[in-house]
Amino acid sequence: MQRKLAVLLTIVLVTSAFAPLAAAGEPTETDASERLGSTSAAQAECEYPAEFTDATGETLSLEQAPDSVVALQPSDAQTMFEIGAEDRLTGMPENPATADLEMGDREAMTDGYDVLVEQVVALDPDLVLAANTTEDGDVDQLQEAGLDVYVFGEGNSIDDVRENVLTTGELVGECDGANQTVEWMDERIELLENATADDTEDRPLAFYDMRGGSTTGTNSFQHEVLTTAGVENLAERVGLERSWGEIDSEQIVEEDPEWIIHPTGEEGEFPFSAGVENTTAYAESNVMAVDNNAMSQPAPRVVFAIEEIVQNIYPDSYAEIEADLANIDDEQRVYDPSEPGDSTEDDGGEPNDDGESIPGFGVPVAVAALLAVSAFALRRR
Secondary structure, X not given: OHHHHHHHHHHOOOEOOOOOOOOOOOOOOOOHHHHHOOHHHOOOOOOOOEEEEOOXXXXXXXXXXXXXXXEOOHHHHHHHHHOOOHHHEEEEOOOHHHOOOOOOOOEEOEEOOEEOHHHHHHHOOOEEEEOOOOOHHHHHHHHHOXXXXXXXXXXXXXXXXXXXXXXXXXXXOOHHHHHHHHHHHHHHHHXXXXXXXXXXXXXXXXXXXOOOOEEEOOOOHHHHHHHHOOOEEHHHHOOOOOOEEEOOHHHHHHHOOOEEEEEOOOOOOOOOOOOHHHOHHHXXXXXXXXXXXXXXXXXXXXXXXXXXXXXXXXXXHHHHHHHHHHHHHHHHOOOOXXXXXXXXXXXXXXXXXXXXXXXXXXOHHHHHHHHHHHHOOOOOO
């Protein structure tokens, strides 16, 4: 039981990687931060042979683009789909966190949220993508079996999410799709930010309730999702700088947020944090759920979490840009959710009915998950 809880907590810190840019001919290494510079202008470049140094300091060499790729965590799988590399994805997690991705004939690489090392080895992929929530022991076993494993770093910002997309594109030889996906993300974010630009002086205060008194701090991409969507994060006002942490119920009541935002889930299984029911937001029914898979994974669909918040809190402004958002999806999004057999919706997928928070992706989920585990067993790790 202790191990499960520990894994669960760990697994919710999730990932986004900084990898070096692969150069042509003689493999050379470039620090990811150098490439990023101005993130929006950054471009993935696919030239082989190439060398990549991951978050653990391990360097792997690729002579050519891999034909078969295994994703160990949901954010890895989501990114593969969004950049148009799902045809090379031969194995991926099968759990609620990937419910909006088409499993097809791909092999399940997890039992719930636990990686099935022997099955990954048996599949013998050319490359394994491992979000930072993957247990070190699992990575060690895969490397000892001779597999090339790339471990991503923790994603603490939307820039990190962009970098994760570009790095994945370089690793799997899908740079055009990765670059286009980043452009798609940026166009959507710009449109959503502009929709709330007139309200910068009087932004509503919002509490992101991960349940059990926990919330996302300023050192997280979830914080950026909130501020990009035009709300002030209560955690910032009370000085919570970590990726996530506990907040006293008295602080919630004292700050009296105008909105309560929480990940999708059954209220009976995930009761509100203490203090929430004594706020103006709760009294006025200013409570909204945001798709957990979009909010908790450092992957392209974070843009849908931003959209959901804008749609609920700034409905008039959202109505003015809704058609433009749809046009951006039609013209710029690489992944086509309307293709036969795809289960994802245009809005980023339907929320999970089980109310679990996502594994391997953002920190907020970690807490939610841990809580759920005691009550219902949240999920992963």
